Amino acid sequence: MTTSRRSTTKATNASTQVGNRLTSRDVELLRLVAEHRMLTSTQLATALIPNDRTCRLRIQVLRDLGLVETFRPPRVAGSAPLHCVATGKALRLLAEAGHAERVPAVRGTARPGSAAASVALRADLSHLAGANEVFCRLRAAARASGGRAALEEWRSEWSASRAFGSRIRPDGFARWRDGTDWCEFFLEYDTGTEALHRLAAKLRGYADLAAATAVSVPVLFWLPGPEREHNLHRELSADRSGVPVATAYGDPCVGAPHRAVWQPVWRVGVERLTLAGLGTASAAHLGVPQRRHTI
Structure with missing residues (x-):
């Protein structure tokens, strides 16, 4: 029983810490990334956060919280923008927050980095x-x-x-x-x-x-x-x-x-x-x- 209470308290504290750092705009960013499989940092700045620097900072916060993973596909010249993908942790939080109809269901337990890899390897x-x-x-x-x-x-x-x-x-x-x-x-x-x-x-x-x-x-x-x-x-x-x-x-x-x-x-x-x-x-x-x- 003691182990169960500690586990529940730890999970609650983790969720609270995430919630304390998320703004309403962060939730909308996460929902967009989750529903549309992948959005680049440039697209998110276009669609949601007009200031590029602010947008990259919010992506960094979400990455630190384990809610998004990012990658940059190779280019012949220059560097690609960050490509952002929602993690299973983000999908679960969004579903619990009432967005289940607009985000994919979580299947199984994914390893860190697997969300970005699955999208980075898409032929399309x-x-x-x-x-x-x-x-x-x-x-x-x-x-x-x-x-x-x-x-x-x-x-x-x-x-x-x-x-x-x-x-x-x-x-x-x-x-x-x-x-x-x-x-x-x-x-x-x-x-x-x-x-x-x-x-x-x-x-x-x-x-x-x-x-x-x-x-x-x-x-x-x-x-x-x-x-x-x-x-x-x-x-x-x-x-x-x-x-x-x-x-x-x-x-x-x-x-x-x-x-x-x-x-x-x-x-x-x-x-x-x-x-x-x-x-x-x-x-x-x-x-x-x-x-x-x-x-």
């Missing part, structure tokens, strides 16, 4: 970073808008699949609002390595989801360049899925996905639309009221 690490960059840019745009705009929802690949079922596996789902205009969308982040017909085939799952939920929202393809965009539009010219599709291209690290960069497949040749404007335009294209998913 650059794809994951690129997709997350698009959403981090939206968070930054919302902060800069002075309250006019907001990224009201942002779900990761696994969280979106959990919410919408196995029909689809997007790289993210979000709801963006700018003033009174808003747009829900699924993101497909393309690095140019997948055959175009495979990109087009993904629309069947989105069409099935729209039929099941009576809600159809745009599927947005972020592409590496204009030639890839032109070729995808040509591939989709015969698409009969009924899913509204729009495309943008470029380096997401310097992109502005909230601006008029989106080219709807159904109206090629006219001015590109803003992200918020895509919501109304897609509904008008389909001839249906604009509706939100309930998740």
